[in-house]
Amino acid sequence: xxxxxxxxxxxxxxxxxxxxxxxxxxxxxxxxxxxxxxxxxxxxxxxxxxxxxxxxxxxxxxxxxxxxxxxxxxxxxxxxxxxxxxxxxxxxxxxxxxxxxxxxxxxxxxxxxxxxxxx
Numbered sequence: 001x002x003x004x005x006x007x008x009x010x011x012x013x014x015x016x017x018x019x020x021x022x023x024x025x026x027x028x029x030x031x032x033x034x035x036x037x038x039x040x041x042x043x044x045x046x047x048x049x050x051x052x053x054x055x056x057x058x059x060x061x062x063x064x065x066x067x068x069x070x071x072x073x074x075x076x077x078x079x080x081x082x083x084x085x086x087x088x089x090x091x092x093x094x095x096x097x098x099x100x101x102x103x104x105x106x107x108x109x110x111x112x113x114x115x116x117x118x119x
Contacts, residue, residue, distance in 0.1 A: 021061045021069030028054045028073065031080040038083050046087050050076055 032038060032050050053076045060069035079086040 021057070021066045021073065023054065023057045023061050023069065023073060026073045026077065028057070028076050028080070031077060035080060035083045037087065038080075043083070043087055046083070046090050049090060050079055050086075053079075 029051075032047060032054070037043060038047050038050075053072060057069050057072040057076065060066075060072060
């Protein structure tokens with residue numbers, strides 16, 4: 001969870017650049033899927049986090065935030081390259097925190113104007 005937040009902050013703080021980002025060419029999924037440690041059931045959350053970061057890189061690529069995309073690709077590569085350290089760093093097992101995070105990921109429907117009562 002902390003990895004995701006840190007990576008997104010880093011990605012958002014980087015200035016735009018002219019070079020194209022190639023998430024597909026970076027073969028991030030292959031890097032993630034190729035690590036036996038990440039195929040263990042106990043590490044499903046780490047794999048989800050890595051894939052979320054990969055997906056975020058795809059979004060950045062789509063919106064032409066190439067520098068941010070490249071930075072995020074580099075982060076995912078580094079995390080996937082050393083899964084033991086990544087698992088150790090992201091090993092937060094606080095269930096309440098995990099539930100809060102899952103709730104925060106749920107899209108929220110806007111409140112319809114007719115359901116809001118004036119004070």
